[in-house]
Every structure is written in structure tokens, then in C-alpha cells.
Amino acid sequence: MPESPEVQVLVESLGERLTGRTVRAVDVLEFRTVKTRTAPPATLVGRTFTGATRHGKHLALAVDDDSHLVISLGRHGWVRWLAHEEDLPDDAPPALAEVRLDAGEGFAVTDAGAWVSLGLFVVDDPMAVPAIAKLGPDPAGDAYSMSDFDVALGGRRKQVKAILQEQESIAGIGNAYSDEILHAARVSPVVHAAALDEEARARLFEATISTVRGAISARRGIPIDRLKAAKVDAMRVHGRAGEACPVCGDTVRDFAFASTTAQYCPTCQTAGALL
Incomplete structure (x- = not known):
């Protein structure tokens, strides 16, 4: 996507x-x-x-x-x-x-x-x-703030991976970058927004900003017909099930839910638990 x-x-x-x-x-x-x-x-x-x-x-x-x-x-x-x-x-x-x-x-x-x-x-x-x-605020924009992010998360009893992909809450992120953001933030894809403490919310906000804006900077200069391939090549956990986590060396795992899949690292994101 x-x-x-x-x-x-x-x-x-x-x-x-x-x-x-x-x-x-x-x-x-x-x-x-x-x-x-x-x-x-x-x-x-x-x-x-x-x-x-x-x-x-x-x-x-x-x-x-x-x-x-x-x-x-x-x-x-x-x-x-x-x-x-x-x-x-x-x-x-x-x-x-x-x-x-x-x-x-x-x-x-x-x-x-x-x-x-x-x-x-x-x-x-x-x-x-x-x-x-219906689009929500866009984390690629300079004006995007922690308050925008807090509005998206609220105290919702909804999985954060789903919220990251919810265009009415946060514009522009799909399945791949939500996996990358959650891995960078060391947050489980199935945890509910309401369960995140202040530190985890801050990590997730920073990971969202750095992942989206960093990817934009990294893709500039790449020909149009190579952009999708460059995205795939840059993924750290998304699409990498069975490979070693680039941070800790644990095996990246698949998790299927709600008609989609997530890739995650148990050591980095779920305290070793397999989803």
C-alpha cells in the first residue's frame, strides 16, 4: 500500500x-x-x-x-x-x-x-x-505536535497499530510504517492506547515523527519507478518475519489480526511474549 x-x-x-x-x-x-x-x-x-x-x-x-x-x-x-x-x-x-x-x-x-x-x-x-x-493531522508536517498525537490516541481501548493506520486520526501511515514505528518505539502492536504510560506515548510520538520524516528524506532523489522497491529494502521488521531483528538479534515474528498482519520483535516489543 x-x-x-x-x-x-x-x-x-x-x-x-x-x-x-x-x-x-x-x-x-x-x-x-x-x-x-x-x-x-x-x-x-x-x-x-x-x-x-x-x-x-x-x-x-x-x-x-x-x-x-x-x-x-x-x-x-x-x-x-x-x-x-x-x-x-x-x-x-x-x-x-x-x-x-x-x-x-x-x-x-x-x-x-x-x-x-x-x-x-x-x-x-x-x-x-x-x-x-476526513483526514487527520499529518506527522510529516512541521506543525504536527504531541497534542495532535494525544488527540489521536486519547484514552482509547483500541490497538495502537490500528490507530496509527486510521487515516481520520493520523494521515498517511499504513501497515508497513506502523510496524516500523512500533518497533522503533519498542511498543507492542496489540497494546491499547489507554494502556500506554507517558514514557511509552512519548517514545511512540518520537518514533512516528522520525520514521515518517526520515523516510521522506531517504527517498528523495530515487526515481519514481524505484520508490516502492526502496521502501521494501529499507524496512527493519515489516516483511522480515524469520529474519534477525537489527537491534537485538531476536527473530522477527508474524502476527495476524483483523484481516491484516504485523511483524514485530518479541524482545524489543513484547517482553519476549509471542503473539
Whole structure:
């Protein structure tokens, strides 16, 4: 699943390439992706891109009539840059839409999933997209504070891993980075927020900030089509079940719950207990 560090770098790269460029053609190959039927992506033809911003895991590409193409990447969506009249390579996930610019360059919106979770919106304001309007504060932003984090956690009897992934509470974090944050903070993925003491909450806040912002810094300069692979390579515990913990050397374990999985280190996070 795309998460805020990679999406942030994707947005920055697209903003640099798209700003000042005019849309020559839009080809929607999977019409289930179009969520604004009265303003389909084809209405962008002839418009000029003016910038790009990120909202959680969503991209908003602004054009010169003050409207925006919002791309909600869903579970397996991504954007691939296309050089002059270039097509996607054969081993790439299928394109659900393509946008071509004035000089023949452009981008493809792809989805590697078995079902379509990606969405395309043309709106006057990104806040018109329901998922964006509901987003909580974003820990990638400089203004994010411990008070924002305390509001998200509250005294809730809910597992902290689930709260970290709850977009209405904390924007931009998914399954992978929640595992990384919990490992860095030495917090169990199944502990409830209400059970955390002040020290554990502080560790979790610092780990959230350092993990998200550190990953953004680490990904800058990596080509768009390598960002997902770079994310996988950088994981310390997520996806590393059976491997040695890089901190203590214990074996990283899998834990399945609520239709998802977590990877954790028993020594670092659960006082040796196996979940």
C-alpha cells in the first residue's frame, strides 16, 4: 500500500515535471476509476498544470482553472512517468489511465491489485474528495505536535497499530510504517492506547515523527519507478518475519489480526511474549 513518505516524493517529482506543461490527451482505460462523472478527467485537456500537493496518501495535481486532478492510490495504485511517446514496460502493472502532455511525455496511473481500489476525481478543491476531507493531522508536517498525537490516541481501548493506520486520526501511515514505528518505539502492536504510560506515548510520538520524516528524506532523489522497491529494502521488521531483528538479534515474528498482519520483535516489543 502506498504510504506518505513515498507519495510525498512522488508528488514532488511530478510537481517538478508537470508544472507549466499542458495536457494534450487523457485516456481512461478503466472507467470504474472515475469518481466525478460530471467532471471526467478528459475535461483537463488543454489545461496547464500549476503544481502538485499531497493529502495523506492522495495526490492533487492543480491546473490553471483552479481545478485539481486528485488521484487516490488505493491499495496498489501508483504513477509511472512516461518519456516521449513511451509506453509502460511489459512487466509494469496495468495502466488504468494515461495523461499525455504537450511534448509527448506524460504519466500512467497503474494498479497492481486484483480489484480496482484506485480513484480519479476532478474537483475545484481537494477537500471535496470525502477521504481527504476526513483526514487527520499529518506527522510529516512541521506543525504536527504531541497534542495532535494525544488527540489521536486519547484514552482509547483500541490497538495502537490500528490507530496509527486510521487515516481520520493520523494521515498517511499504513501497515508497513506502523510496524516500523512500533518497533522503533519498542511498543507492542496489540497494546491499547489507554494502556500506554507517558514514557511509552512519548517514545511512540518520537518514533512516528522520525520514521515518517526520515523516510521522506531517504527517498528523495530515487526515481519514481524505484520508490516502492526502496521502501521494501529499507524496512527493519515489516516483511522480515524469520529474519534477525537489527537491534537485538531476536527473530522477527508474524502476527495476524483483523484481516491484516504485523511483524514485530518479541524482545524489543513484547517482553519476549509471542503473539
